[in-house]
Amino acid sequence: MISHHSILRRVKNSRIAWTLLILALVLLFNLVFTKGFFHIEIKDGHLFGSLIDILNRAAPTMLLAIGMTFVIATGGVDLSVGAVVAISGALAASMVGGKLVLKGDVQEYISIYPMWLAIAAALLVSLASGIWNGLLVSRAKIQPMVATLILMVAGRGVAQLITNGQIITIYYKSYHYIGTGYLLGLPFTVFIVGLVLLVAWLLARKTAIGLFVESVGGNRTASRLAGINSANVILSVYTFCGFCAGIAGLIVSSNVKSADGNNAGLWSELDAILAVVIGGTSFTGGRFYLMGSVVGALIIQSLTTTIYSVGVPPEINLVVKAIVVFIVSLLQSESFRKTVFGNPAGKGRVSA
Amino acid sequence: MKPLLEMKGICKTFPGVKALSNVNFRLYRGEVHGLMGENGAGKSTLIKVLTGVYKLDEGEILLDGIRVEATSPQHAQMMGISTVYQEINLCPNLTVAENIFIGREPMKHGRIDWKEMNKRAELVLGRLNIYIDVTRLLSTYSIAVQQMVAIARAVDISAKVLILDEPTSSLDAAETEQLFKVMRKLKSEGYAIIFVTHFLDQVYEISDRITILRNGELVGEYKTESLPKVELIAKMIGKELAELDYLPGEKKSACGGKERRLLLSARGVGRRGTIAPFDLDIYEGEILGLAGLLGSGRTETARLLFGADRADEGEVELEGKKMSSMTPRSAIGHRIAFCPEDRKEEGIIGDLTVRENIILALQARKGWFRYIGRKEQEEIADKFIKALNISTPGSEQLVKNLSGGNQQKVILARWLATDPKILILDEPTRGIDIGAKAEIQKIILSLCKAGLGILFISSEMDEVLRCSHRIAVLRDRVKIAELTGDEMDEQVIMHTIARGHTS
Numbered sequence: 064m065i066s067h068h069s070i071l072r073r074v075k076n077s078r079i080a081w082t083l084l085i086l087a088l089v090l091l092f093n094l095v096f097t098k099g100f101f102h103i104e105i106k107d108g109h110l111f112g113s114l115i116d117i118l119n120r121a122a123p124t125m126l127l128a129i130g131m132t133f134v135i136a137t138g139g140v141d142l143s144v145g146a147v148v149a150i151s152g153a154l155a156a157s158m159v160g161g162k163l164v165l166k167g168d169v170q171e172y173i174s175i176y177p178m179w180l181a182i183a184a185a186l187l188v189s190l191a192s193g194i195w196n197g198l199l200v201s202r203a204k205i206q207p208m209v210a211t212l213i214l215m216v217a218g219r220g221v222a223q224l225i226t227n228g229q230i231i232t233i234y235y236k237s238y239h240y241i242g243t244g245y246l247l248g249l250p251f252t253v254f255i256v257g258l259v260l261l262v263a264w265l266l267a268r269k270t271a272i273g274l275f276v277e278s279v280g281g282n283r284t285a286s287r288l289a290g291i292n293s294a295n296v297i298l299s300v301y302t303f304c305g306f307c308a309g310i311a312g313l314i315v316s317s318n319v320k321s322a323d324g325n326n327a328g329l330w331s332e333l334d335a336i337l338a339v340v341i342g343g344t345s346f347t348g349g350r351f352y353l354m355g356s357v358v359g360a361l362i363i364q365s366l367t368t369t370i371y372s373v374g375v376p377p378e379i380n381l382v383v384k385a386i387v388v389f390i391v392s393l394l395q396s397e398s399f400r401k402t403v404f405g406n407p408a409g410k411g412r413v414s415a
Numbered sequence: 416m417k418p419l420l421e422m423k424g425i426c427k428t429f430p431g432v433k434a435l436s437n438v439n440f441r442l443y444r445g446e447v448h449g450l451m452g453e454n455g456a457g458k459s460t461l462i463k464v465l466t467g468v469y470k471l472d473e474g475e476i477l478l479d480g481i482r483v484e485a486t487s488p489q490h491a492q493m494m495g496i497s498t499v500y501q502e503i504n505l506c507p508n509l510t511v512a513e514n515i516f517i518g519r520e521p522m523k524h525g526r527i528d529w530k531e532m533n534k535r536a537e538l539v540l541g542r543l544n545i546y547i548d549v550t551r552l553l554s555t556y557s558i559a560v561q562q563m564v565a566i567a568r569a570v571d572i573s574a575k576v577l578i579l580d581e582p583t584s585s586l587d588a589a590e591t592e593q594l595f596k597v598m599r600k601l602k603s604e605g606y607a608i609i610f611v612t613h614f615l616d617q618v619y620e621i622s623d624r625i626t627i628l629r630n631g632e633l634v635g636e637y638k639t640e641s642l643p644k645v646e647l648i649a650k651m652i653g654k655e656l657a658e659l660d661y662l663p664g665e666k667k668s669a670c671g672g673k674e675r676r677l678l679l680s681a682r683g684v685g686r687r688g689t690i691a692p693f694d695l696d697i698y699e700g701e702i703l704g705l706a707g708l709l710g711s712g713r714t715e716t717a718r719l720l721f722g723a724d725r726a727d728e729g730e731v732e733l734e735g736k737k738m739s740s741m742t743p744r745s746a747i748g749h750r751i752a753f754c755p756e757d758r759k760e761e762g763i764i765g766d767l768t769v770r771e772n773i774i775l776a777l778q779a780r781k782g783w784f785r786y787i788g789r790k791e792q793e794e795i796a797d798k799f800i801k802a803l804n805i806s807t808p809g810s811e812q813l814v815k816n817l818s819g820g821n822q823q824k825v826i827l828a829r830w831l832a833t834d835p836k837i838l839i840l841d842e843p844t845r846g847i848d849i850g851a852k853a854e855i856q857k858i859i860l861s862l863c864k865a866g867l868g869i870l871f872i873s874s875e876m877d878e879v880l881r882c883s884h885r886i887a888v889l890r891d892r893v894k895i896a897e898l899t900g901d902e903m904d905e906q907v908i909m910h911t912i913a914r915g916h917t918s
Contacts, residue, residue, distance in 0.1 A: 270786050271778045274771060281764040288723055288761055289829065290747040290779035349766040 078343030082358045085341070085391050089365045097372045109245045113368060121364035122252035123148065123311040123328070127335035128342070128356040129263050130307030133300040135339050137280045138348030139200055139207035141301060144308040144335055146218025147192045148328025151312025153225040155185040156322030159235045172234035186309045192218065193305020197298035215332065222324030230323045233316065242317030252314055256357075259307060263353055266303075276300060280348025334363055341391050362391070417480060419444045419607045420576055425474035427460055434460040437474075438633045440626055442576065447598060447608045449622035449639070453651050453709060453874060457631040458611055462578055466491040466498050478576075497569035498578040503561045505568070507554035512536035514553050515568045539571045540564070543597045559590035563597055570601065577601065578609045583617060584710060587688050595621050613710035614891055615644055615913070629653050644913035648708070652876060675699060677734070678837050678868040679751075681720060684729030690715040692729055693894035695887060697837055697868040702859065704883030705872045706908050712892035713872045714756050717841045720870065721753040722746045747780055752830030756841040756872075758819065762826045765815030769807050770796035772814045772825050777832045799828035803858060820851030827858065838862065839870045844878065856882060876905055890915055
């Protein structure tokens with residue numbers, strides 16, 4: 064029988080509980096200070112409101128965080144996801160673009176290449192970027208931060224080459240649907256994130272990949288001796304991370320209806336890393352928490368939205384964000400919690 | 416002549432362990448003094464007490480007749496006691512000269528005088544007859560040279576007592592000889608050197624006297640020339656020669672039956688600088704023990720057979736099939752299992768649960784997509800928790816929260832779950848309590864009865880004798896003998912190790 068006490072203890076030691084608590088606190092703050100924050104209304108069959116807005120805007124970060132979770136769980140990091148967002152967006156935008164044609168009397172923009180081809184190309188290039196990172200880390204044995212730094216810097220150059228240094232505007236209407244469309248009353252991006260999350264969860268928990276990732280991140284030598292091909296595990300997590308970044312790139316470019324090699328996804332790798340860490344996955348590798356990372360991304364977006372809606376002067380809003388992130392990180396730190404809240408009882412040693 | 420260094424009645428207790436009890440140690444000027452003992456004998460504790468890493472509980476240390484007590488290795492160094500460790504405590508990314516003078520660089524006009532520093536570094540090394548380019552990075556030189564740089568640094572900081580802790584363990588024969596030259600030079604200049612090693616020949620080659628410790632107690636201090644090797648071994652492992660003449664009459668036969676099937680046969684397998692080429696056969700239903708002192712190449716042998724390290728010569732046949740190259744994955748594919756010596760670094764994955772640790776190797780063999788369902792995982796875990804009597808609140812406990820013995824059982828379970836034909840056990844009973852030890856030995860014997868071929872490594876000779884049907888003896892990284900039947904007794908093994916071959 065599970066006693067009341069032990070449920071409490073399990074909640075206290077559970078990572079996701081702390082992450083959810085933080086999200087709840089941010090939302091609670093809005094309940095008190097932001098009028099109409101929780102108001103959701105239906106316009107033209109679509110749901111509108113701050114909460115829906117947060118879900119929609121957080122989509123790219125959530126996608127990046129999902130991919131990044133696996134990478135961080137192996138003890139690595141991928142700094143290049145922001146650049147991959149730019150590459151993916153640039154490629155799709157330049158292939159879709161928009162050509163003005165006359166259909167009868169109506170002027171209409173059509174896609175230069177078929178849209179599915181543009182999307183496929185963007186995703187393939189993102190996959191290739193991930194494979195590149197994965198090979199550098201797993202085969203060339205370059206430290207992850209250095210290995211992915213290469214593409215982080217070079218990738219922006221690639222994106223600008225694709226767009227010829229211009230900001231490409233996307234006129235083709237159908238492409239706008241990816242980032243701004245609605246399905247069943249909800250933003251289409253929510254479904255994209257949901258699908259990727261589902262795939263990630265299936266890979267993590269219904270195949271052996273999740274176990275291998277945690278094992279390699281926990282103890283690489285022991286994993287090798289247990290017969291796990293850790294090089295391939297590492298290669299695959301970077302590949303998946305690149306793929307997620309590619310999808311995020313499509314959403315970002317569709318959202319702003321343009322591709323800017325310089326600024327698309329700028330610093331988004333840092334938000335993704337932060338989301339993963341807030342979500343409870345340790346930077347040293349090992350256990351990972353997919354849902355935690357997604358909630359982490361939501362916290363970051365809620366925070367941004369809150370700061371804007373409360374009307375914090377723009378010059379200090381980064382400071383406010385920093386303070387909140389600082390508090391969140393403290394709450395996630397086990398040794399901090401131990402010092403402040405006392406030693407959790409569930410940590411007893413078992414002896415033979 | 417009065418000793419330069421005298422340690423009297425040294426006692427040191429750690430929670431639950433008496434690491435040193437009433438140990439005396441004397442060191443004279445101009446001598447090399449071998450400090451010998453098996454694992455856990457207290458050698459490193461004694462050195463750490465001397466160099467101020469640990470505070471002594473009782474006893475006193477006299478240096479030049481004056482009572483001293485070092486509070487830190489830096490403090491000991493200031494008093495003239497320097498240590499050079501096996502893993503070199505220098506910075507590979509600095510130059511040789513920088514390493515020698517780090518923290519005490521010669522200055523000129525408030526800046527480092529590089530010219531002077533390099534000149535003095537060459538001088539310091541020249542005293543040891545080492546002539547190298549001191550402006551190159553330390554990492555560009557071999558371990559042997561790095562070690563000598565460390566010695567040069569220690570000597571230059573006016574050491575009187577130089578402690579060399581396993582300095583030769585990663586050196587080849589020529590490099591060792593080079594190091595010995597340096598040691599002899601220092602000795603002739605009046606330095607006193609404490610030499611800690613596992614290599615018998617080396618102690619006899621270089622040391623003047625030997626102090627032996629066992630289980631934290633002093634066995635005795637001897638002149639090297641008047642202590643036969645076999646007696647040294649006997650004293651290290653704690654058996655008097657007379658006592659060894661008595662033998663338990665019990666003899667074992669292979670439990671697999673008459674028709675023994677050859678599972679693994681290694682021919683001329685070796686790896687440079689690790690273990691000399693050896694031949695080894697493992698049969699079905701038989702336990703092959705590896706005997707030898709610490710550092711004799713037992714672990715290295717096991718690692719080559721599993722492919723944990725790559726052999727650079729020789730070949731392995733598995734059930735008559737030639738293997739091109741062994742990797743852990745191919746070994747596992749051929750149903751070989753390996754419990755490594757270093758449980759924590761190479762065995763368990765502490766942050767994962769007991770269940771996950773147990774199914775890991777099985778899942779790794781099945782691959783990424785033939786996932787073992789959660790329910791089946793739990794069944795496997797529960798089966799082994801029960802079979803091996805693993806003491807845990809449940810299969811969802813994190814492995815790092817278990818005791819050493821139970822962690823060992825979890826690793827054993829991980830391999831048994833893969834249904835192996837060959838099981839390589841490197842020190843499966845190290846550092847676990849008596850009860851768990853007996854249990855693991857029982858498990859090993861019953862696995863052998865079930866037909867597994869087992870390679871069994873243990874530092875405890877008793878244990879090897881009790882469990883094995885055949886024993887391969889190693890010394891100084893060479894396989895020197897294989898003993899069966901009547902030859903399998905402690906005295907024969909010790910004489911074999913002492914002589915370096917069978918009679």
